Amino acid sequence: MxxxxxxxxxxxxxxxQSPKSGWFVSLFRxxxxxxxxxxxxxxxxxxxxxxxPTMNLLTVGAWVNIVVISLTIFLTAFGVFDVLAKYGGAxxxxxISGFANSIASCAIEYKKEGLVFGVGAKMFYVAGPVLVNGxxxxxxxxxxxxxxxxx
Amino acid sequence: xxxxxxxxxxxxxxVSIVAxxxxxxxxxxxxPLANYFKDYFTDDTFGQPTFEKAEREMLLTTITxxxxxxKINIDDIDIYIGGDILNQLVTTNYVAEQLQIPFxxxxxxxxxxxxxxxxxxxxxxxxxxxxxxxxxCSHFSTAERQYxxxxxxxxxxxxxSQWTVTGAGCMLLSKEDSAxxxxxxxxxxxxxxxxxxxxxxxxxxxxxxxxxTLHTFFIDTNTTPTDYDLIATGDLxxxxxxIFRDLLAKDGINLGNNYIDxxxxxxxxxxxxxxxxxxxxxxxxVFSGYIYTKLKEKKFKKVLLLATGALMSxxxxxxxxxxxxxxxxxxxxx
Numbered sequence: 159m160x161x162x163x164x165x166x167x168x169x170x171x172x173x174x175q176s177p178k179s180g181w182f183v184s185l186f187r188x189x190x191x192x193x194x195x196x197x198x199x200x201x202x203x204x205x206x207x208x209x210x211p212t213m214n215l216l217t218v219g220a221w222v223n224i225v226v227i228s229l230t231i232f233l234t235a236f237g238v239f240d241v242l243a244k245y246g247g248a249x250x251x252x253x254i255s256g257f258a259n260s261i262a263s264c265a266i267e268y269k270k271e272g273l274v275f276g277v278g279a280k281m282f283y284v285a286g287p288v289l290v291n292g293x294x295x296x297x298x299x300x301x302x303x304x305x306x307x308x309x
Numbered sequence: 310x311x312x313x314x315x316x317x318x319x320x321x322x323x324v325s326i327v328a329x330x331x332x333x334x335x336x337x338x339x340x341p342l343a344n345y346f347k348d349y350f351t352d353d354t355f356g357q358p359t360f361e362k363a364e365r366e367m368l369l370t371t372i373t374x375x376x377x378x379x380k381i382n383i384d385d386i387d388i389y390i391g392g393d394i395l396n397q398l399v400t401t402n403y404v405a406e407q408l409q410i411p412f413x414x415x416x417x418x419x420x421x422x423x424x425x426x427x428x429x430x431x432x433x434x435x436x437x438x439x440x441x442x443x444x445x446c447s448h449f450s451t452a453e454r455q456y457x458x459x460x461x462x463x464x465x466x467x468x469x470s471q472w473t474v475t476g477a478g479c480m481l482l483s484k485e486d487s488a489x490x491x492x493x494x495x496x497x498x499x500x501x502x503x504x505x506x507x508x509x510x511x512x513x514x515x516x517x518x519x520x521x522t523l524h525t526f527f528i529d530t531n532t533t534p535t536d537y538d539l540i541a542t543g544d545l546x547x548x549x550x551x552i553f554r555d556l557l558a559k560d561g562i563n564l565g566n567n568y569i570d571x572x573x574x575x576x577x578x579x580x581x582x583x584x585x586x587x588x589x590x591x592x593x594x595v596f597s598g599y600i601y602t603k604l605k606e607k608k609f610k611k612v613l614l615l616a617t618g619a620l621m622s623x624x625x626x627x628x629x630x631x632x633x634x635x636x637x638x639x640x641x642x643x
Contacts (some may be wrong), residue, residue: 243463296464
């Protein structure tokens with residue numbers, strides 16, 4: 159048997175042997191965790207609006223982000239956030255909390271390599287690809303929007 | 310020493326493992342092998358500013374404790390052979406600088422412990438050296454940083470992943486003919502690559518290497534699994550050991566209850582560790598803590614240890630190359 163065939167057979171066998179994460183449990187946990195974070199954000203928004211009825215929606219949104227991000231960084235620094243994330247998965251990663259955690263955790267981890275080549279260079283180690291993708295897809299959508307608006 | 314078959318070497322009179330010592334972290338201490346891990350530490354930073362320094366301190370402490378307990382003078386040791394899983398073997402290299410004796414770095418990732426012992430046995434059996442110090446270690450927090458993500462980054466682990474052991478093990482091998490357990494045969498493994506790409510699935514990547522070495526050893530020595538009291542693989546984890554059993558069964562070798570995997574038995578089964586432990590410190594600590602003790606008590610008479618190492622780097626993995634693996638075997642008799 160040649161090596162490629164042997165490896166291909168082996169990989170199929172390994173795939174069948176390897177335990178999978180239960181998708182229903184994962185989805186349910188993500189739903190609970192993601193939902194809780196979003197409800198929390200909504201709560202901050204509602205509280206702000208009740209205190210300052212004249213505040214415009216953009217400012218309210220900015221305050222919600224500031225609070226969620228600060229809280230995430232706080233929880234990351236105290237080693238709590240990764241425990242929540244292990245439970246919540248995408249439910250904690252998709253809201254802005256995941257983005258804040260990815261930057262804060264890198265900053266903490268690489269602080270030991272100094273401020274320039276440590277924190278400075280590696281702070282966006284995990285968040286970088288998210289940013290690049292965000293910008294790239296925004297450009298793509300922008301071009302489509304432009305082309306569509308011509309007609 | 311003479312060669313037997315393709316890859317196996319029979320030592321002429323056996324090389325004594327006169328002392329062994331291990332130091333592990335809290336998680337390992339709370340595992341099923343707690344009774345065999347006498348020394349442990351609760352602060353995983355070891356009082357150091359970085360985890361890399363902590364790992365060095367852990368290894369140095371393990372070695373100095375062993376020397377102190379057995380009243381051995383460091384200057385009586387001819388060579389130090391050891392390895393770890395960090396880039397450029399930094400942990401072992403820095404510790405070797407502290408010890409100030411001739412040093413050979415041995416890298417085969419998590420198979421470093423058996424590689425070191427096998428090389429040391431050959432050197433001693435060939436009358437080149439009298440005493441050789443061997444070690445291997447790993448630390449969860451340094452391995453996580455080098456191979457995966459920052460510690461506080463919130464992500465989920467795959468159900469087939471493993472948890473790097475925080476621990477160090479060291480042994481002193483000597484020519485003197487004592488009642489201590491003896492290394493009697495060694496078998497150097499080949500690098501085997503079955504095309505596994507997933508860094509989280511180390512067990513699947515390393516199982517073929519271990520199966521290859523063990524199969525060759527059985528052919529070389531004309532023995533079967535029942536001839537041994539214990540056959541231990543290094544850190545295949547639960548999934549990896551199941552695959553290992555299957556691979557050998559295909560070749561007509563059926564492993565019985567005398568087969569264990571150090572990675573599978575070091576931790577309690579929970580959501581964090583998934584398939585069990587991994588890392589160079591895994592087989593090193595289980596060997597010098599559990600297996601060595603049992604050998605000394607004569608509970609085990611003939612033991613095969615096959616530490617298993619995955620030889621990729623994060624760079625080769627990101628470039629799409631699969632994970633090559635190796636497994637070196639040592640046979641120890643009480």
